[in-house]
Amino acid sequence: MSLISEFKDFALKGNVIDLAVGVVIGGAFGKLVEGVVKGVIEPVVALITQKGNTDAILNGFMSLGSGILNFLILAAVVFFVFVKPMNKMKAMMEKKKDEAPPAPPADVALLTEIRDLLKK
Numbered sequence: 001m002s003l004i005s006e007f008k009d010f011a012l013k014g015n016v017i018d019l020a021v022g023v024v025i026g027g028a029f030g031k032l033v034e035g036v037v038k039g040v041i042e043p044v045v046a047l048i049t050q051k052g053n054t055d056a057i058l059n060g061f062m063s064l065g066s067g068i069l070n071f072l073i074l075a076a077v078v079f080f081v082f083v084k085p086m087n088k089m090k091a092m093m094e095k096k097k098d099e100a101p102p103a104p105p106a107d108v109a110l111l112t113e114i115r116d117l118l119k120k
Contacts, residue, residue: 012093017086021078028074035067 010016039060046052104112 012086012089017082021082024078025075028071032067032071035064039063039067 040057043052043056043060047054047057103109
């Protein structure tokens with residue numbers, strides 16, 4: 001098996017693409033969680049302990065909205081650039097596997113019938 005065909009088999013497996021998408025989305029989700037903790041939870045705790053003010057909470061929620069928007073944009077880009085084309089390619093490959101081989105030409109079919117009759 002050649003190096004190129006081995007790489008193609010490796011790269012076109014769904015697990016590789018799923019793992020790559022998971023890593024990218026996981027990193028973005030980690031930033032989103034960090035934004036929730038630093039922008040919302042910490043200011044609320046600081047307000048409860050009388051060491052903070054309400055402006056920090058408002059800024060935290062605005063920052064959280066920005067983080068959610070960034071996450072959604074990243075998820076959409078990953079979906080439309082990686083996931084959707086890979087699903088389409090997989091469907092085309094499966095379709096090729098499911099297609100029946102083309103019927104033989106009429107003369108070949110006739111010769112096959114003659115051969116089968118002679119065997120009997």
